[in-house]
Amino acid sequence: MAVRKLSILDKEKLISHLKSLKGEERRLRFGGVVTDDYIEHYVQGSCDVKDNKWFGVEHIDGTIVAACHVAIIGEQAELGCSVDLEYRGLGYAQDMFDRAVTWLRTRGIQDVCMHCLSENSVMKHIARKNDMAVITEDGESDANVHLQPANAFTPLADNYADRMALYDMMLRKNIQVIRSFMPKYWYESKSN
Numbered sequence: 001m002a003v004r005k006l007s008i009l010d011k012e013k014l015i016s017h018l019k020s021l022k023g024e025e026r027r028l029r030f031g032g033v034v035t036d037d038y039i040e041h042y043v044q045g046s047c048d049v050k051d052n053k054w055f056g057v058e059h060i061d062g063t064i065v066a067a068c069h070v071a072i073i074g075e076q077a078e079l080g081c082s083v084d085l086e087y088r089g090l091g092y093a094q095d096m097f098d099r100a101v102t103w104l105r106t107r108g109i110q111d112v113c114m115h116c117l118s119e120n121s122v123m124k125h126i127a128r129k130n131d132m133a134v135i136t137e138d139g140e141s142d143a144n145v146h147l148q149p150a151n152a153f154t155p156l157a158d159n160y161a162d163r164m165a166l167y168d169m170m171l172r173k174n175i176q177v178i179r180s181f182m183p184k185y186w187y188e189s190k191s192n
Contacts, residue, residue: 001065001172003092003099004165006054008047010064014054015043017064021082028120029082031140046071055099057083057092060172068096070104076111077104081123093126099161105150106158114143 006014018039021029030038046052051072056064066083079100081093104112116123118136127134127143134143 001057001059001092002165002168003055003057003066003068003095003161004169005103005162006056006064006067010054010056011043011047013058013062013064014047014056014067015040017056017067017084018043018082020084025082025085028117028123029080031115031117053100053103055096055103057087057096058169060176066092066096068093068100070100072104072107072109075109076113077109079112079114081126088122093122094129097126097130101147102154102158102161105147105154108150110147110149112145112147116141116143 018026018029019036027033034042046069047054049071053070055068055070057066059065065087066081068079068081071078077100079097081096083092101112112132114123114127114132118124118139118141120141124134124141124143127141127145130145132143132145134141
């Protein structure tokens with residue numbers, strides 16, 4: 001499944017994804033205990049801001065199973081990621097990180113940070129994997145990296161990633177439509 005830029009049309013799906021995070025998952029994603037109302041306000045506020053972008057991975061049924069919020073603040077950007085429990089370990093967080101970095105480079109942003117609780121081992125792993133310096137203090141961790149400046153191919157890579165995500169989504173939707181017309185036993189027996 002390809003990472004795509006989410007739009008204002010995906011707002012409800014995004015809210016649903018974040019609300020599906022329960023207990024410890026939600027606390028790690030937001031750095032504390034947050035309510036469903038907080039999540040709704042957070043998504044509403046971030047979707048309407050020019051220097052914010054959401055990236056996501058969408059299941060064939062249309063639900064968002066992974067999301068990355070990118071907020072540009074001055075000359076740097078901050079990233080926050082979440083992946084549904086059953087989709088972890090498939091590389092979606094790394095894919096979203098890579099996609100966000102390409103998008104940021106096209107905008108001239110070279111400094112990226114991630115802020116998380118010190119026990120959020122997944123985010124710290126992603127940070128270290130991407131050569132981010134991780135500093136832990138008072139139960140929280142900050143990771144920072146300086147990006148390479150954009151070159152002539154960066155906007156092309158950004159555009160290419162958008163197109164591939166669109167093609168991926170269209171292909172998966174077409175497969176879903178085709179399967180709805182086939183007898184269930186046909187494609188189940190072919191996959192065995």
